[in-house]
Amino acid sequence: MKLTIHRGTDQIGGCVTEYEHNGWRLFVDYGEELPGSPKAGELQVEGLTQGDLSKSALLITHYHGDHIGNITKLPDTLPIYMGEVARDIQLVLSNHLKNVIPAHKEMVKLLQKVQTFKAGKTFSFGPFSIMPVTVDHSAFDAYAFRIETYGVSAYHTGDFRLHGFRSTKFFKMLEQYVGKVDYVVCEATNIFRPNATSKRESALQLDFEFLFKEKKSTVVYLSSTNIDRLFSLYHAALKAGRPFYVDKYQKDIMDIVVNSKSMWTKSPLYQYGKFEPETLIYHKFDQNRFFVSDSFKEFLDKKGYVLIARSSERFDKLIEQIPGEKQKVLSMWEGYVKEGTEAYNENLANSLEGTYDYMHTSGHIDMADLRVFFRLLQPKAIIPIHTNSPEQFAKLFHDEWPVVSLYDGQSVFLN
Ligand SMILES: [Zn+2]
Numbered sequence: 001m002k003l004t005i006h007r008g009t010d011q012i013g014g015c016v017t018e019y020e021h022n023g024w025r026l027f028v029d030y031g032e033e034l035p036g037s038p039k040a041g042e043l044q045v046e047g048l049t050q051g052d053l054s055k056s057a058l059l060i061t062h063y064h065g066d067h068i069g070n071i072t073k074l075p076d077t078l079p080i081y082m083g084e085v086a087r088d089i090q091l092v093l094s095n096h097l098k099n100v101i102p103a104h105k106e107m108v109k110l111l112q113k114v115q116t117f118k119a120g121k122t123f124s125f126g127p128f129s130i131m132p133v134t135v136d137h138s139a140f141d142a143y144a145f146r147i148e149t150y151g152v153s154a155y156h157t158g159d160f161r162l163h164g165f166r167s168t169k170f171f172k173m174l175e176q177y178v179g180k181v182d183y184v185v186c187e188a189t190n191i192f193r194p195n196a197t198s199k200r201e202s203a204l205q206l207d208f209e210f211l212f213k214e215k216k217s218t219v220v221y222l223s224s225t226n227i228d229r230l231f232s233l234y235h236a237a238l239k240a241g242r243p244f245y246v247d248k249y250q251k252d253i254m255d256i257v258v259n260s261k262s263m264w265t266k267s268p269l270y271q272y273g274k275f276e277p278e279t280l281i282y283h284k285f286d287q288n289r290f291f292v293s294d295s296f297k298e299f300l301d302k303k304g305y306v307l308i309a310r311s312s313e314r315f316d317k318l319i320e321q322i323p324g325e326k327q328k329v330l331s332m333w334e335g336y337v338k339e340g341t342e343a344y345n346e347n348l349a350n351s352l353e354g355t356y357d358y359m360h361t362s363g364h365i366d367m368a369d370l371r372v373f374f375r376l377l378q379p380k381a382i383i384p385i386h387t388n389s390p391e392q393f394a395k396l397f398h399d400e401w402p403v404v405s406l407y408d409g410q411s412v413f414l415n
């Protein structure tokens with residue numbers, strides 16, 4: 001089996017990986033390069049963007065833009081596979097954005113014909129046998145893949161972590177569905193962020209519960225598709241006795257998860273409790289505003305609230321209108337509001353107005369957890385991707401495993 005990393009050997013995001021055997025090509029992910037990352041630019045890849053596609057397929061690990069964002073640019077004869085709930089969440093997201101960003105109109109169309117796989121159910125494509133393994137990440141219904149052909153196996157990690165709510169079952173699943181593998185193609189986002197994962201998602205939830213009890217009115221900014229954080233906040237608000245408010249878009253995403261047949265949704269975390277999340281109402285004559293009645297204000301004044309907000313004029317206006325001394329919380333990567341970085345989001349920084357609590361933990365694994373993970377899989381070699389320092393990664397792990405650092409477009413034979 002030949003492995004080629006077309007992009008992502010030295011940047012976080014935009015990874016495109018190819019597993020090839022006998023002319024059959026299995027690609028993993030086709031997303032956008034993140035702002036601030038080195039720009040490899042548009043890719044020209046035989047069997048993916050051009051040429052004969054009759055023996056090619058694309059697997060999507062999860063719905064983050066740096067993994068799925070560019071699939072609308074691919075020829076439409078290419079078969080694409082992803083998780084079912086992930087597809088449904090992407091559909092809500094793209095429907096929400098299609099009037100602002102034209103590519104999402106294409107995405108809505110494309111998602112209709114995307115094929116879905118199931119966690120723990122092997123399927124094959126040409127000579128490849130593919131086992132999708134559900135992983136914990138800041139995207140819901142995210143996957144790693146065990147890819148095998150003619151006795152050689154590789155485990156493609158996708159983005160994942162071991163400090164989330166769903167991580168507790170991970171090792172058991174690895175044992176059951178993966179076993180030992182020959183190679184690991186591994187994400188290494190947090191190589192330079194040793195403190196990014198110092199908190200477990202469950203500990204963060206307790207912090208939120210404490211905050212919601214203490215502060216009557218809290219406004220939290222987080223990524224709309226960070227499902228675990230969203231449900232964590234919802235249950236923390238319930239426990240603190242605070243009404244929990246989201247807009248219709250956010251509620252639609254929550255409903256998809258609650259009503260899905262994902263193996264995870266049996267967990268109470270993904271179910272509604274005594275009170276469902278409250279949906280904000282749009283103003284009858286002005287869709288750019290939420291409707292704020294006197295009785296609504298009175299209710300909020302009495303009970304307090306947890307409001308899930310995004311940086312937009314609509315939310316800014318709402319926050320101005322509703323009562324209470326608001327505690328603002330940023331619950332996503334702080335790089336978005338650090339001036340001078342390319343990922344800087346001026347609107348978000350303005351909405352936060354400089355005074356906020358930072359309550360977050362990374363969606364990516366830390367290096368100590370990675371070592372535990374590698375010891376379980378016992379690979380012959382590790383190939384790092386989704387990292388801005390493959391050199392640092394090699395330095396860290398070469399004491400126990402050979403680390404094969406490739407450059408973009410370089411191939412290596414796995415045998
Ligand atoms: Zn990523």
Ligand SMILES: [Zn+2]
Binds near residue numbers: 062064137139159
């Ligand atoms: Zn991701």
